Each structure stands twice: as structure tokens, then as C-alpha cells.
Amino acid sequence: MVERPRLLSQIRAGLRASPVTALLGPRQCGKTTLARCIARERRCSYVDLENPLDAVRLENPMRALAGLRGVVVIDEVQRQPGLFAALRVLADRRPMPARFLILGSASPELRRRTAETLAGRVRFVDMGGFSLEEAGGENLKRLWYRGGFPRAYLARSAGECAAWREDFVRTFLERDIPQLAPRIPAVRLRRFWTMIAHYHGQIWNGSEIAGSLGMAHTTSRDYVDLLTGAFVVRQLQPWFENVGKRLVRAPKVYVRDSGLLHTLLRVPDLRSLEAHPKLGASWEGFGIEQVLALSDARDAYFWATHGGAELDLLLLRKGKRWGFEFKCGDAPKMTKSLHSALADLRLEHAWVVYPGSERYSVHDSVEVLPASELPEVLDRLG
Ligand SMILES: Nc1ncnc2c1ncn2[C@@H]1O[C@H](COP(=O)(O)OP(=O)(O)OP(=O)(O)O)[C@@H](O)[C@H]1O
Ligand SMILES: [Mg+2]
Known part of the structure; x- marks a missing residue:
């Protein structure tokens, strides 16, 4: 295992400062592995939109996500564009019962859409392969x-x-x-x-x-x-x-x-x-x-x-x-x-x-x- 402390601390800082942290990078650069490191550190729910069961569950995102506490990781977020509107509502709850770590790859639209829909509520962490x-x-x-x-x-x-x-x-x-x-x-x-x-x-x-x-x-x-x-x-x-x-x-x-x-x-x-x-x-x-x-x-x-x-x-x-x-x-x-x-x-x-x-x-x-x-x-x- 190659340690990636700089990225981990950027993600932790994002989770502290912002309701949503978006970890973006190319396919296969290690996003899921890093998110799992974060998940081991704290109370966390994990949703993977490449998993057909999770994808079905998230078709009604408010119902699936509103009750979750702690950190909620949503992997392959680019697969369900409809999710962003729900995240915006969930991010505005006070006090905040959950914070979101969303992972995405290979999508030119993703950053723009995330920045627009979640304006003021999202911190971006960019990653690539090993440095x-x-x-x-x-x-x-x-x-x-x-x-x-x-x-x-x-x-x-x-x-x-x-x-x-x-x-x-x-x-x-x-x-x-x-x-x-x-x-x-x-x-x-x-x-x-x-x-x-x-x-x-x-x-x-x-x-x-x-x-x-x-x-x-x-x-x-x-x-x-x-x-x-x-x-x-x-x-x-x-x-x-x-x-x-x-x-x-x-x-x-x-x-x-x-x-x-x-x-x-x-x-x-x-x-x-x-x-x-x-x-x-x-x-x-x-x-x-x-x-x-x-x-x-x-x-x-x-x-x-x-x-x-x-x-x-x-x-x-x-x-x-x-x-x-x-x-x-x-x-x-x-x-x-x-x-x-x-x-x-x-x-x-x-x-x-x-x-x-x-x-x-x-x-x-x-x-x-x-x-x-x-x-x-x-x-x-x-
Ligand atoms: N820090 C690391 N040390 C050693 N191997 C790693 C590390 N991070 C990732 N890998 C390996 O690289 C491969 C891709 O990692 P991972 O699935 O986390 O990437 P990903 O960005 O989520 O990929 P995808 O876009 O396909 O979902 C896996 O085989 C994983 O075991
Ligand atoms: Mg992955």
C-alpha cells in the first residue's frame, strides 16, 4: 500500500469545512481506495452507484440519504446526475446530520454541474495517480x-x-x-x-x-x-x-x-x-x-x-x-x-x-x- 497522506488530509479538511467534498480524478487512480481509508476512520455509510442495488436505492435519493448520519460516501456519482439537486437540499440542513464525500471520474460535465448545483456547499479535491x-x-x-x-x-x-x-x-x-x-x-x-x-x-x-x-x-x-x-x-x-x-x-x-x-x-x-x-x-x-x-x-x-x-x-x-x-x-x-x-x-x-x-x-x-x-x-x- 502506498500512503497518500497529503490527499487524506485534504479530504479531511474538506469534510470539516464543507457539507460536500468532491474527490475527482481519472479512472483507476485510487479514489475508492482513499475513500475507504476515510471510511475506516469514522462513522460512515458507503453507496456505490456502480452497484446495481445501490443505484436502484438511490433512484429516490431523498428517501435513501436523508436518514444517514456521519460521513456518506457516494462513489461513481457521475452515474446519477439527478442526485445533485437532492444533495443541495441535504447539504443545507442545520445542524448537519451528515456530510458527503462524492467520488467521480471521466466526466467533463461533472465539475461544472457540481460547482453550479452545489455552489457554496462543495470543496473540490483533485487527484491523479501517485505523485x-x-x-x-x-x-x-x-x-x-x-x-x-x-x-x-x-x-x-x-x-x-x-x-x-x-x-x-x-x-x-x-x-x-x-x-x-x-x-x-x-x-x-x-x-x-x-x-x-x-x-x-x-x-x-x-x-x-x-x-x-x-x-x-x-x-x-x-x-x-x-x-x-x-x-x-x-x-x-x-x-x-x-x-x-x-x-x-x-x-x-x-x-x-x-x-x-x-x-x-x-x-x-x-x-x-x-x-x-x-x-x-x-x-x-x-x-x-x-x-x-x-x-x-x-x-x-x-x-x-x-x-x-x-x-x-x-x-x-x-x-x-x-x-x-x-x-x-x-x-x-x-x-x-x-x-x-x-x-x-x-x-x-x-x-x-x-x-x-x-x-x-x-x-x-x-x-x-x-x-x-x-x-x-x-x-x-x-
Ligand atoms: N494507495 C494505494 N496503494 C496501492 N494500491 C493502490 C492504492 N490505491 C489504489 N490502488 C490499487 O489501484 C487500483 C485502482 O484503485 P481504486 O479502485 O481505488 O481506483 P478508482 O480511482 O476508484 O478506480 P475506478 O475509477 O475504476 O473506480 C486497485 O487495484 C487498487 O488496489
Ligand atoms: Mg472507484
């Missing part, structure tokens, strides 16, 4: 190559891991997506997702991608939003402000889990990754996910000018600006691009995150940082 903090710094390369899905990361052999990831991709396309968007053929979406893997870390060029796949521009937009909403793709928005330079306006796209990226790119092992043209992009995406797992994903941007200056990740925290670059080399140095980012963005400090183990300064405001030291840095930013 580097959870896996431990000594397992960096394994986590990076295999990705964070528990079954992939913990697989007994490289072959078992590869088979699990391949199976995940297939099940996701053939079973999960049709529930959300029944008209999208799995083969077409797979080609699209693979295309995103090839664009991983680059600025999204919707019309170029649509053209090469023979689809309408708007369709490519819908697909990328669908995959983003199902938590398997990340779109990082560009930061722009009026500094008199022409700045890039389209988002960058990433396959969120590095293991799935490697499956889609057909990178069979760590050795091949180390010789692959996408090595740097893979590290960048992995690093961004590590930062955003430790910190809120809101107010996170990339920055790029047409003049060529770039910053992989800009975080705005408490009115201050912090920069992150991701370099998979042995001994990263100060770069011209970082000088521009410091000056143009007025960064408080920047870090160059790398897979090495030594922390050192390359400038008054720039440090080279081992990825395993990110938790300490991000906890300080708040």
Missing part, C-alpha cells in the same frame, strides 16, 4: 517511466505494466468515453489522443491537427476538451499581459500521465525513453504534473513570446510570481530565456527542476532543484 512525493524520490525514474496509476506503477514487471497501460487506454476509449460521448468512434479518438502525445509540450495548433486527421476544427476542439475533462489531457493556458511583445495565445497540451504518454508514443522502456526525441517534453510534462499535484492548478500558465523567450510554468501565488523550468540534463545552467522571464515577468524566484540530487544556485533568483525537493518549495509558496 513523486508519495512514491518517494528514490523511485523517480520508475514513476516517470511507468506513470502514476497504481496498477502500472506497482506492476511486478515491465511487461505487466505495459499491458496494464495498454488495457487502460483501450477500456477508456471503448467503455468510458462512449458513456460520455456515444457518437465518437474509439479508433478516431485514439488517433487523436496519439496525436496529442506527439504534440505533448507544444502549443496546440487546432487547425493543423484537424487538417492532418481530416476533421473539422471545431471537432478537434471538442475532442481535446473531452479528454481534458476526463482528466487524461492537460491544457496549460498562456500568460499574457501588456508588455508590448507579441505573445502566444493558444494553450499547450500534455498527456497528463507520463506512463500513458509513453504507451501512446510506443516507448517500450526507460532506455528507449532516454534516447527518444520526446525525452525533454516527457520530463517537462511529468514535472508540471508534480508541481500541480502539490499546488492548486488554478493560476498556472506557460509563457512564450514570438521572440523565443519561454517559461515552462508560471505560478501566481498570493500576489507573487514564481517560475519553473524543467530540464532533464545532469547539470542545468542559467539560460537567456530565464533571464528574459525574470525581467519581463518580474518573477520573485525561479527553479530549474531536474532529475539530479544536488540543489544549487545559478543566479541570485534561480536555483536548480531536484524534483524530489518540490514539496518543500511549494509548501512555502502556499
Whole structure:
């Protein structure tokens, strides 16, 4: 069992502060396992909407839920959209006889609907696969190559891991997506997702991608939003402000889990990754996910000018600006691009995150940082 104390304390804090806590993440990332840990700590009822008996019981949610006390976990909540109106009423009872922990995956609609119907009554906790903090710094390369899905990361052999990831991709396309968007053929979406893997870390060029796949521009937009909403793709928005330079306006796209990226790119092992043209992009995406797992994903941007200056990740925290670059080399140095980012963005400090183990300064405001030291840095930013 891999311990996940940061997520557990976020859930506990949510349950204390808010009538409803929504734990959202991709399929198979460990949501149910975490909810069961919470359930063991206190008086708790558990409802699983993938269980046909529970699903029938919850057809009349007020009757099924009104009498419950303590914490009520509702798993696979996306399966019963009608539940949200009832939750709103149940959340407004005073004193509160029960608090709700709802679990959901693979649904672009879920967050929007939850936020709208339960406005002011819900706290979101986002989760993904194992983070580097959870896996431990000594397992960096394994986590990076295999990705964070528990079954992939913990697989007994490289072959078992590869088979699990391949199976995940297939099940996701053939079973999960049709529930959300029944008209999208799995083969077409797979080609699209693979295309995103090839664009991983680059600025999204919707019309170029649509053209090469023979689809309408708007369709490519819908697909990328669908995959983003199902938590398997990340779109990082560009930061722009009026500094008199022409700045890039389209988002960058990433396959969120590095293991799935490697499956889609057909990178069979760590050795091949180390010789692959996408090595740097893979590290960048992995690093961004590590930062955003430790910190809120809101107010996170990339920055790029047409003049060529770039910053992989800009975080705005408490009115201050912090920069992150991701370099998979042995001994990263100060770069011209970082000088521009410091000056143009007025960064408080920047870090160059790398897979090495030594922390050192390359400038008054720039440090080279081992990825395993990110938790300490991000906890300080708040
Ligand atoms: N912290 C952990 N340590 C070890 N194994 C884990 C951990 N969390 C999850 N797993 C394993 O990963 C698999 C998926 O976990 P789980 O069912 O909790 O995920 P889920 O997000 O609820 O998945 P689904 O979306 O399919 O319901 C299970 O085999 C589980 O045993
Ligand atoms: Mg589950």
C-alpha cells in the first residue's frame, strides 16, 4: 500500500469545512481506495452507484440519504446526475446530520454541474495517480517511466505494466468515453489522443491537427476538451499581459500521465525513453504534473513570446510570481530565456527542476532543484 497522506488530509479538511467534498480524478487512480481509508476512520455509510442495488436505492435519493448520519460516501456519482439537486437540499440542513464525500471520474460535465448545483456547499479535491512525493524520490525514474496509476506503477514487471497501460487506454476509449460521448468512434479518438502525445509540450495548433486527421476544427476542439475533462489531457493556458511583445495565445497540451504518454508514443522502456526525441517534453510534462499535484492548478500558465523567450510554468501565488523550468540534463545552467522571464515577468524566484540530487544556485533568483525537493518549495509558496 502506498500512503497518500497529503490527499487524506485534504479530504479531511474538506469534510470539516464543507457539507460536500468532491474527490475527482481519472479512472483507476485510487479514489475508492482513499475513500475507504476515510471510511475506516469514522462513522460512515458507503453507496456505490456502480452497484446495481445501490443505484436502484438511490433512484429516490431523498428517501435513501436523508436518514444517514456521519460521513456518506457516494462513489461513481457521475452515474446519477439527478442526485445533485437532492444533495443541495441535504447539504443545507442545520445542524448537519451528515456530510458527503462524492467520488467521480471521466466526466467533463461533472465539475461544472457540481460547482453550479452545489455552489457554496462543495470543496473540490483533485487527484491523479501517485505523485513523486508519495512514491518517494528514490523511485523517480520508475514513476516517470511507468506513470502514476497504481496498477502500472506497482506492476511486478515491465511487461505487466505495459499491458496494464495498454488495457487502460483501450477500456477508456471503448467503455468510458462512449458513456460520455456515444457518437465518437474509439479508433478516431485514439488517433487523436496519439496525436496529442506527439504534440505533448507544444502549443496546440487546432487547425493543423484537424487538417492532418481530416476533421473539422471545431471537432478537434471538442475532442481535446473531452479528454481534458476526463482528466487524461492537460491544457496549460498562456500568460499574457501588456508588455508590448507579441505573445502566444493558444494553450499547450500534455498527456497528463507520463506512463500513458509513453504507451501512446510506443516507448517500450526507460532506455528507449532516454534516447527518444520526446525525452525533454516527457520530463517537462511529468514535472508540471508534480508541481500541480502539490499546488492548486488554478493560476498556472506557460509563457512564450514570438521572440523565443519561454517559461515552462508560471505560478501566481498570493500576489507573487514564481517560475519553473524543467530540464532533464545532469547539470542545468542559467539560460537567456530565464533571464528574459525574470525581467519581463518580474518573477520573485525561479527553479530549474531536474532529475539530479544536488540543489544549487545559478543566479541570485534561480536555483536548480531536484524534483524530489518540490514539496518543500511549494509548501512555502502556499
Ligand atoms: N494507495 C494505494 N496503494 C496501492 N494500491 C493502490 C492504492 N490505491 C489504489 N490502488 C490499487 O489501484 C487500483 C485502482 O484503485 P481504486 O479502485 O481505488 O481506483 P478508482 O480511482 O476508484 O478506480 P475506478 O475509477 O475504476 O473506480 C486497485 O487495484 C487498487 O488496489
Ligand atoms: Mg472507484
